[in-house]
Amino acid sequence: xxxxxxxxxxxxxxxxxxxxLFLYDHLGKRTILDSSRQVNLAESGLMTKEITKGFEYSDCxxxxxxxxxxxxxxxxxxxxxxxxxxxxxxxxx
Numbered sequence: 712x713x714x715x716x717x718x719x720x721x722x723x724x725x726x727x728x729x730x731x732l733f734l735y736d737h738l739g740k741r742t743i744l745d746s747s748r749q750v751n752l753a754e755s756g757l758m759t760k761e762i763t764k765g766f767e768y769s770d771c772x773x774x775x776x777x778x779x780x781x782x783x784x785x786x787x788x789x790x791x792x793x794x795x796x797x798x799x800x801x802x803x804x
Contacts, residue, residue: 744769
């Protein structure tokens with residue numbers, strides 16, 4: 712998914728957001744997603760006069776419930792036992 716983030720000058724400086732997005736791009740070792748970039752919002756005419764720039768970045772969506780099930784299955788297959796305790800599954804060694 713691609714997200715647009717308008718820059719409000721009174722919240723944080725643009726350079727700080729750009730550094731954060733740079734770290735986000737490079738610490739995640741992105742291989743599939745596009746990198747973040749600065750965009751000129753003044754050209755679009757969608758924002759007020761005060762908001763002239765913004766940023767675009769990519770992020771993923773995950774089905775959390777499915778991820779929990781897959782993690783539990785992986786743990787069980789790697790010698791971590793699952794025990795039922797008061798109706799809930801609890802990890803045990």
